[in-house]
Amino acid sequence: MIKKLKIIRDGIKSKYKVARAFFKETYNKHIIYLYVTTALVVNLIIEMLARRSFIKGIYFLISSPYVFICNAVIILITLSVTLLMRRRFFGLTLISTIWLICGITNAILLSNRVTPFTATDFMLIDSAFGVINKYFSPIQIVLVVIALLAVVAGLVVLFIKAPKVNHKIKYPRNIIAIILIFGIGLGSINLGVGSKLISLKFGELRVSYFDYGFVYCFSNSLINTGIQKPNSYSGENIKKIVKKDNEKDKLNKAKKKPNIIFLQLESFFDMNNLKGVKLSKNPVPNFERLMKEYPSGYLNVPIVGAGTVNTEFEVMTGINLDFFGPGEYPFKTKLVDTTCESIAYNLKEYGYTCHAIHDNTATFYGRNKVFANLGYDTFTTIENMNIDEFTPMGWAKDHFLTKYIMQALKSTKKQDYIYTISVQGHGSYPTSGDYDYPIKVKGVDDEGVKNQYQYYAWQTNEMDKFIGKLTKRLKKFDEDVILVMYGDHLPSFGLSGEDLVNGDVYQTQYVIWSNFKNDYYTNEDIEAYRLESKILGGLNMNSGKINNYTQTHKGEDQKTYDEGLKSLSYDLLYGDNYATGGQNPYKATDLQLGLNKVTVSSVTPLYDEAGTVYVYGKHFTSYSKVYINDEKQKTVYVDPNTLMIVYPDLKNGDELSVYQQNSDEHVLSKTDPYTFNGDELQANMTTKAKKNKKK
Structure with a gap:
């Protein structure tokens, strides 16, 4: 039994040495094969994710081979810049990971909405954070964060451990190679557009992504923005x-x-x-x-x-x-x-x-x-x-x-x-x-x-x-x-x-x-x-x-x-x-957030042990937050005219404002500062007490 295990172990070691020698040879002398293979495999995985099916991904490759190759060539273009790096394996892994994350993001978005992932979605990240809890459970969000942290940690380790090429990089030759890959890629895309296998204009976005491939469509959305100047424009x-x-x-x-x-x-x-x-x-x-x-x-x-x-x-x-x-x-x-x-x-x-x-x-x-x-x-x-x-x-x-x-x-x-x-x-x-x-x-x-x-x-x-x-x-x-x-x-x-x-x-x-x-x-x-x-x-x-x-x-x-x-x-x-007449006639308005302005009319401390303070005004909501001397206070919404805070240290001259905000980063509006005057408040209270006593 021990002899058999030793034979198996020696066999695994032998195969590992062969694989390592093959990788070393490819990595240092035939790197283009590794680049092409990586581009093809990454593209296939992305299309399988988009279609949520291994079989459908393969079918896309077989039924639309030219379109599939155009998408892979775009990935190859992005990979080619690593020809100028000594840690090429790290560069390849980093760029491939970015493409795969984009592919995974596209698959997730397609499971929650009809439209696929576009470059403009990067600009919607702030809005996405506000509604992510309506699409994913807290556990799912935590798992995604853990996965991303694991990817980052893995890339850091890889950067430290990744092998370097064992020869001097010939930069002029490699720059020419990158230019050739770019040329082949652009030529392939233009040929595809000319033969109508792919299109620069998209009809139904989801259908276009399935017909022309995620990588091509996403890249198009990254580059093709705004209104292109019409030929007849003058x-x-x-x-x-x-x-x-x-x-x-x-x-x-x-x-x-x-x-x-x-x-x-x-x-x-x-x-x-x-x-x-x-x-x-x-x-x-x-x-x-x-x-x-x-x-x-x-x-x-x-x-x-x-x-x-x-x-x-x-x-x-x-x-x-x-x-x-x-x-x-x-x-x-x-x-x-x-x-x-x-x-x-x-x-x-x-x-x-x-x-x-x-x-x-x-x-x-x-x-x-x-x-x-x-x-x-x-x-x-x-x-x-x-x-x-x-x-x-x-x-x-x-x-x-x-x-x-x-x-x-x-x-x-x-x-x-x-x-x-x-x-x-x-x-x-x-x-x-x-x-x-x-x-x-x-x-x-x-x-x-x-x-x-x-x-x-x-x-x-x-x-x-x-x-x-x-x-x-x-x-x-x-x-x-x-x-x-x-x-x-x-x-x-x-x-x-x-x-x-x-x-x-x-x-x-x-x-x-x-x-x-x-x-x-x-x-x-x-x-x-x-x-x-x-x-x-x-x-x-x-x-x-x-x-x-x-x-x-x-x-x-x-x-x-x-x-x-x-x-x-x-x-x-x-x-x-x-x-x-040569100028934009429209001037931005001074947009008022809320039909009615939020105002503060008075501030009343109870002078109790807790330090309770009532803030009175108009048009308060649960999004109203009290700030004293520019520091946010824990605020309790009581009604549209009343807010409550606990602030034992309130003293004459303290400035108080009410902010309308949906997060600390998003302050929408704030009231004019209200300066607290405790002496005036006490005097008013004394006057009122005397009047009530006379009555």
Whole structure:
């Protein structure tokens, strides 16, 4: 027995020596073989992860060999830079690990939303931290952190232990080799584009990623950003467009100036449009009734399952998102530091005050900064709301929005424009049967999917009740109101066109309700970026170059219209502003967070043993935090007019402020400093006591 074990051990040692000698030979003399093999293997693993199947990954390799090789060549290009390193094995491992992490991230995102991982997602990390607990359990988050730490530790050890090449690096030769690999890669991609095996333009993002491969599509999203300069772009061409659209160069007189409300309903659609699914009751009776009684139709939106702000972008600006790079979020790229024509700026020309309302955090997608660049005067978010009812997944219930919509309408004597962003229908949707679902689903075999459908039906039913109550309140309002309601995108169920009655996953539904009789609008299916012009055009409002262009050219063929709109959009966002006299006419607003400013009116210490201090003021919420001399205090929210802290050391001259914040890093607003004067407080208390004694 011992003899047999010795033979086995010697055999393993022998094979190890052979493998080590082979690796050493390859590593030092035939490194290109190692590079090519690594690129092919890494790409195969990434595609298996994306498809969540070993077999489907192999099928992609066999069915689309040229596309597979193009993706592998892109990985090879990134690996080739390590030819200039002595620790090449470390470099290879590091770059391969980065690609694999991207592939794993893509697989995780596809399991929670419909859209794949793009380069723009790196800009959404701050927003992701705010909602990660709604998608993953604490244990899962901890495991991910541990895994990442293990990877980092492994790379550190590898850097120390990794072998170096045993010869002098010939840098000129290796630089030429890198250039050749780059040339071969770019040539392969251009050949693929020319033969239409791959495309520079993506239609449905998820489908494109599966057709053209993750590596190619992700790289495209990294490089291809913004609006590419149109071939026909020139000052002369833009001036022709502008002159043709508005020869008089003045505002039309509006037929009517009602209050205008846009209500963007998170992941909202009519489940009755799902084929093969039977519901125990209709989840959206109010919405269906309104669609029959008022102008309505399908709304073609730019995204599926996620990416709410891209629908917002199209609706607010009138610009087609297709003009931008694949998977881009203009809210996180261009609009961070650039103002842009929007429905808010356009309505300001007709005397409107512009509000935005969202029952989620202000910093989600960077709206707290972007909305200033889109012309809004106020932005009311959950940090300035008193909401105490949430879905099982932690999203605010939408019925609270009615209160804040009505407050915005009553906040001015003139007309108000209000863009309201709902959140209740947001994913993820639980697969468990832990809830007593009020609407049952039949026709679905998978129990997890069935529970997701039942949960979604439950939430959309509550959103529908909110719609019914909101329209009842607005019907009694003593000013004219137009309410435009629509879903921002379909929910993240992984649906295809074959699952839907209308056959298109990029379509939601919209309805235009009003509390007065009007014949300004008709039923039609419409692109999201044309919705603004439909609403303003019906009222004869032509402000804004893009709005006016769409109104003027709405009858033209799509290609001609798109060419002009792209040139105009490029001019206003990236070009020389020929359309507006050579300068951007839009100035960022001084955006007020919250419809009403938070204020501090008085501070009253109880002078008890604990050091209890009451802070009085207006418009406090559970997000209000007391700071004394710029130091944050543990704050207890009592009611909208009262906060409580424990601070035994309060003394004359201490400065106190109340901050509205969703984290220490995200302070949204703060009150003017309130200087505490204990002597004055004591004097006032003595005076009051004397008056009470006399009484």
